[in-house]
Amino acid sequence: MLILVTGGAGYIGSHTCKALAQAGLTPLVLDNFSTGHPWAVQWGEALTGDLADREWLQAVFQNYDIQAVIHCAASIEAGESMQYPAKYYRNNFVNTLNLLEAMVSSGVKTCIFSSTCAIYGEPQWLPLTENHPQNPVNPYGESKRAIERALHWFSHAYGLRYGALRYFNAAGADLDGALGECHDPETHLIPRILFSLLGGEPVPIFGTDYDTPDGTAVRDFIHVTDLAQAHVRALDHVQNQQANLTVNLGTGRGYSVRQVITTVEQVTGQRVPVREMGRRPGDAPMLVADVSLAKALFNWQPQYSDLPTIVETAWHWHRKTYAKVE
Numbered sequence: 001m002l003i004l005v006t007g008g009a010g011y012i013g014s015h016t017c018k019a020l021a022q023a024g025l026t027p028l029v030l031d032n033f034s035t036g037h038p039w040a041v042q043w044g045e046a047l048t049g050d051l052a053d054r055e056w057l058q059a060v061f062q063n064y065d066i067q068a069v070i071h072c073a074a075s076i077e078a079g080e081s082m083q084y085p086a087k088y089y090r091n092n093f094v095n096t097l098n099l100l101e102a103m104v105s106s107g108v109k110t111c112i113f114s115s116t117c118a119i120y121g122e123p124q125w126l127p128l129t130e131n132h133p134q135n136p137v138n139p140y141g142e143s144k145r146a147i148e149r150a151l152h153w154f155s156h157a158y159g160l161r162y163g164a165l166r167y168f169n170a171a172g173a174d175l176d177g178a179l180g181e182c183h184d185p186e187t188h189l190i191p192r193i194l195f196s197l198l199g200g201e202p203v204p205i206f207g208t209d210y211d212t213p214d215g216t217a218v219r220d221f222i223h224v225t226d227l228a229q230a231h232v233r234a235l236d237h238v239q240n241q242q243a244n245l246t247v248n249l250g251t252g253r254g255y256s257v258r259q260v261i262t263t264v265e266q267v268t269g270q271r272v273p274v275r276e277m278g279r280r281p282g283d284a285p286m287l288v289a290d291v292s293l294a295k296a297l298f299n300w301q302p303q304y305s306d307l308p309t310i311v312e313t314a315w316h317w318h319r320k321t322y323a324k325v326e
């Protein structure tokens with residue numbers, strides 16, 4: 001079964017391609033390589049092109065016998081989206097409409113979508129359940145919410161079946177060391193910490209006076225391999241049950257920035273240089289997922305998401321690959 005993975009050369013998309021291949025499915029990567037990497041395409045063919053190119057997209061669906069789509073491609077920086085909202089509406093929302101229209105016109109009925117906990121905004125309760133009110137505090141989160149609504153209405157209009165997967169903080173690297181996290185600029189906490197140990201800048205800690213146990217922000221880190229495997233489960237569920245789903249993907253456990261730094265120090269045996277800074281606008285003190293729905297619906301359970309495993313796999317990949325990456 002051929003599965004089109006948009007953004008398949010990116011961090012989560014490439015790990016998802018590996019999980020698909022391991023499950024006996026064939027990934028077909030569609031990527032414009034704006035933030036993705038040729039070295040990350042190790043499972044399946046790569047088609048280089050942009051979701052903005054509607055004619056090319058239609059041709060892709062005509063030329064390949066695509067059974068389902070996993071849609072990871074997006075612009076992903078919440079901070080940047082505050083400066084350039086149009087980029088986020090265009091690349092995330094408008095280009096997703098292009099994709100969905102191409103799917104509809106070629107009869108492809110299943111879409112698994114990379115959504116985000118950023119659609120919730122400031123938590124009104126914790127852990128965050130899927131029925132939590134949606135008040136995104138940046139255009140990135142807004143663009144993802146708009147896509148979820150579009151999926152709903154495309155399902156209504158055309159019988160599209162979708163899985164909206166609301167990721168919390170993806171982290172870690174492939175267990176075999178074949179893939180890892182490589183964003184430029186890197187804004188995610190764990191790779192930033194690791195780069196600081198590989199000669200980079202001290203790690204900024206944004207906010208040390210939150211109402212959390214140690215004053216730093218708390219996040220729910222999910223190992224990228226667990227996340228990738230959830231796509232395979234969700235795809236199977238949506239196709240076999242012919243039912244849409246919207247689920248959180250996290251662990252249900254939060255770690256503070258300081259706890260992450262301490263774990264990195266324990267795993268690497270090195271002291272992490274830090275720089276304490278003020279809070280960033282829009283950063284919630286704590287974001288933790290309620291993951292009972294994903295467990296109940298498709299029997300998914302994170303296996304590799306304890307913090308030491310996340311840090312060990314990421315450190316292994318960063319040390320091995322850092323010098324080779326562009």
Ligand SMILES: NC(=O)c1ccc[n+]([C@@H]2O[C@H](COP(=O)([O-])OP(=O)(O)OC[C@H]3O[C@@H](n4cnc5c(N)ncnc54)[C@H](O)[C@@H]3O)[C@@H](O)[C@H]2O)c1
Pocket residue numbers: 006007008009010011012013030031032033034035036037049050051052071072073074075076091095114115116117166167168169170171182183
């Ligand atoms: N990384 C996280 O912690 C996290 C958390 C929540 C949600 N997400 C979502 O997961 C998805 C993947 O994130 P990631 O961390 O792997 O990011 P990434 O930047 O590594 O991957 C995105 C990929 O999409 C490609 N792309 C972007 N725009 C494109 C376009 N118009 N046409 C074709 N390809 C395009 C990029 O080249 C890249 O390969 C995104 O949708 C993101 O919003 C990520």
